[in-house]
Every structure is written in C-alpha cells, then in structure tokens.
Amino acid sequence: MKPRAESMIDCSAHLSIKLDREKNNFLVNRFVDKHNHPLVMSECAHMLPSQRPLSASQAIEVDLAKQSGIPLKSSYELLGRQVGGRESLGYTKHAQRIILY
Known part of the structure; x- marks a missing residue:
C-alpha cells in the first residue's frame, strides 16, 4: 500500500x-x-497515468525496442523524438514501464 x-x-x-x-x-x-x-484539477487530469494509456501500435513499438535490447529510458526518448517530443507521445514513461514489466 x-x-x-x-x-x-x-x-x-x-x-x-x-x-x-x-x-x-x-x-x-x-x-x-x-x-x-x-x-486533481480537471485541467491536469490528462496527466494521470490512468488517463494516458499506450495504443496498440505504441505497445508493439515499445515491445520491439525491448526485444532489441534498447533500455526503457532510451526507447521512451526515441519514440518521443519520432513524434516531435515526449509530450506528443500521449503516455508517460511510467505507463510504458507497466506494459513492459
């Protein structure tokens, strides 16, 4: 708890x-x-991990990065750069960690 x-x-x-x-x-x-x-203020609710899930295609990309030996932090940075910044990913590093482990 x-x-x-x-x-x-x-x-x-x-x-x-x-x-x-x-x-x-x-x-x-x-x-x-x-x-x-x-x-939580309504204008901040979108920042909660429960409100920022990975899409199916994002989950596949994250899994492929893991299988390729790319560390979590590096894959999050890489995927963020592909979409023009981490804020554009639509999910948090914590949400990515939950999917992977």
Missing part, C-alpha cells in the same frame, strides 16, 4: 461493489463521494 498524504487520512470516499451471482453482474453496493482532500 502506498503511503498517502496526511490530508487523505480518514477520507470517507469509497465505492463498494457486489457480485450478483444469479444475474451474473456487478452492483454498486455503496458509494460515498465525500473527500476530505483536494482532487
């Missing part, structure tokens, strides 16, 4: 999901959206 910022301690926000085996689907059992800490 990752250590959380002091402001996130005792946050009551949560989502509880229950599996209905008879209907073979999931149901929201309980949802509380009250937070005791600030959330």
